Amino acid sequence: MTQKSITPPDLDWREDGQPVASAFGDTYFSVENGLEESRYVFLNHNGLPDRWQNHPGAFRIIETGFGTGLNFLMTWQAFRQSAPENCWLEYTSIEKFPLSKDQLIQAQALWPELGDLTERLLQQYPDAIPGLHRLVWPDARIALTLALGDVHDILPQLNGPVHAWYLDGFAPSCNPDMWTDALFSQMRRLCRATASQNTASEAQRQTTCATFTSAGIVRRGMIGAGFQVSKVPGFGRKREMLEARYCQTSGPERPARFDGKPWLTSENHFQKSNKEIVVIGAGLAGCTSARALAERGWKVTVLDKAGISNGGSGNPQGGLYVKLAANDQAVHSDFYLQAFQYATKAITRILGDGDASQHSWRQCGVLQLASNAAEAERQQRFLDVQALPENLVTSLDAQQASELAGITLTQGGLFYPDAGWVNPRHLCHQMLQHPNISIRSQAVTELTFDDDHWILKLGDTEVLNSEQVVLAAAYEAKTLIPEAWLPLKSIRGQLSYLNAEQVPSPNTVLCGQSYMAPVATGQPWLVMGATYNLNDNDPEPRFTDHETNLSHLGEFGPSMPAATLDLIKGSRVGFRCTTPDYLPLVGAIPVTREFVNSYKPMIRNAKQIPPVSAPNYTGLWLNAGHGSRGLASTPLCAELLATQIEQTALPVSTDVAEALWPGRFLLRDMVRRRLPKEWYE
Secondary structure, three states, rough: OOOOOOOOOOOEOOOOOOEEEEOEEEEOOOOHHHHHHHHHHHHHHHHHOOHHOOOOEEEEEEEEEEOOOOOHHHHHHHHHHHOOOOEEEEEEEEEOOOOOOOHHHHHHHHOEEEEEHHHHHHOOOOOOOEEEEEEEEHHEEEEEEEEEEOOHHHHHHHOOOOOEEOOOOOOOOOOOOOOHHHHHHHHHHHHHHHHOOOOOOHOOOOOOEEEOOHHHHHHHHHHHEEEEEEEOOOOOOEEEEEEEEEEEOOOOOOOOOOOOOHHHHOOOOOOOOOOOEEEOOOOOOHHHHHHHHOOOEEEEEEOOOOOOOOOOOOOOOOOOOOOOOOOHHHHHHHHHHHHHHHHHHHHHHHHHOOOOOOOOOOOEEEEEEEHHHHHHHHHHHHHOOOOOOOOOOEEEEEHHHOOOOOOOOOOOOOEEEOOOOEOOHHHHHHHHHOOOOEEEEEEEEEEEEEEEEEEEEEEEEEEEEEEOOEOOHHHHHHHHOOOOOOOEEEEEEEEEEEEEEOOOOOOOOOOOOEEEEEOOOOOOEEEEEEEEEEOOOOOOHHHHHHHHHHHHHHHHOOOOOOOOHHEEEEEEEEEEEEEEOOEEEEEEEEEEHHHHHHHHHHHHHOOOOOOOOOOOOEEEEEEEEHHHHHHHHHHHHHHHHHHOOOOOOOOHHHOOOHOOOOOHHHHHHOOOOOOOOOHHH
């Protein structure tokens, strides 16, 4: 994503309430009846909703120009009225100049029959930050990926399939920068990716397109991209519009999946009609994965020898926040920004609003203190690089920070007002409260593949079979698939529980070298920690680690008491699982030796990518390595995993998907010749 900032459009409002984009001199919808125009152009001429009746699974629409959201809300209304229970709508919309919430409310006031859907959209409507934003309504079987940025930056970051296009930017005469060969080339790429998933005889599943314009530049561009284009009567006083169907009439071509990174589009996974799956691990990664799949109709069995959230996800309070990069690590920041925003909405959906009435989570904000000169410099670099709205992150001086925290602080920092703390164990329990999820407190001692299914050995004698398995057991994933190249690290962390009668409770979560959360209702202590001990498997609490935590107490201001062991009321030891680049591992797992053999030419030239599909373990998926950021990262990663399993539209850019790909370290070490020498022979 190259666009650094996003601004709402300048709008003029006509007497009849219609918005006009000043920069383009064009209206957002028909003067006569915008809602009926949208139905006529985009529903009718894409064959909707009839196509939904015979389309089990996810139906993908890509729209160029979200505008007022009218097309999306109109499609939601039609989907709600007519789509069968086995159909899920994946709607991706691209917008360079997103309306503000106030502008959206004013525009949508013209369509009171969409009012309830508008309200639901506004509840999740994102801040104006470049990149992809995932909004999900599981009860409606609808997901919206709102991509904020230039269409020519966004489209290369999207994956197939796509079943229908809504081409709805401003008219070519007003907005020539959009209607270019680059647009039609990307449409062709995505249509080819879709065509490879279907047979030529399945006309019902071919990609269609509709647009209000009949301009020659659009018609010629679509024909060149492989569409069969027809002029048809336009809506109202408009004489003509275009409808089209992708045909790929130019003969055999290199498969679209090989145009980019073929390991991101493996074909050796199967999906049977029973939609049953096993998730190994009942921590945050496992519980969010189970919930995302269950909401899509999967029957999920969750296995964990310790029960629900009794491992690293079992702390009584954890910080829901992210520490964004202070340099140009664009993919790293793109992921965590998107993940954090998605997590706050997902947790609210499961636990309710994080207000004072909540005992299991509090959206009280997080203050990242500039606890030393290096951190102060990092925060300044962050502010210089990032252009983020103040309601997401703002800089505070020491006085402002003290007033907000309710205790005297000697330094300021970065404040994230939508962040806070969560009880991870309670969140995990609530995530698993779904009729499609069952839980078994059993250990998986062995995992093997036989012909078309996985065999899970439970204990000494019992066996469970499953065609699909998700490994969400943190570091233990390495023991179940020892031959996989997974550089996971286990890091011991010890929390200290401090006497709430002796230690003042802040109003917000404080983060320095340690973190401290406000005292929870009914809790006699404050949570502080955690230590960071690599290559340490000791499960027992240690006084030396309490001393380490207490040594950071002074960072939280002069009102804190002297750091003595008398403050300690209890403790907890957990083990984080992380990766060398501190990004999770999410997706299909490559078969190590077969992968090396398939991509061996890249050892001599990393740009020489063989056009072959990645050899992955069939029906085996990974969601691990979230470290101390699991509250922020696991909900979006679970959503990503569910879309990968269902082979539909990803909720993140392809750059982010590759950054989270479980085979990235295998590919890196292969190219750098860090694998065993005999593997290269």
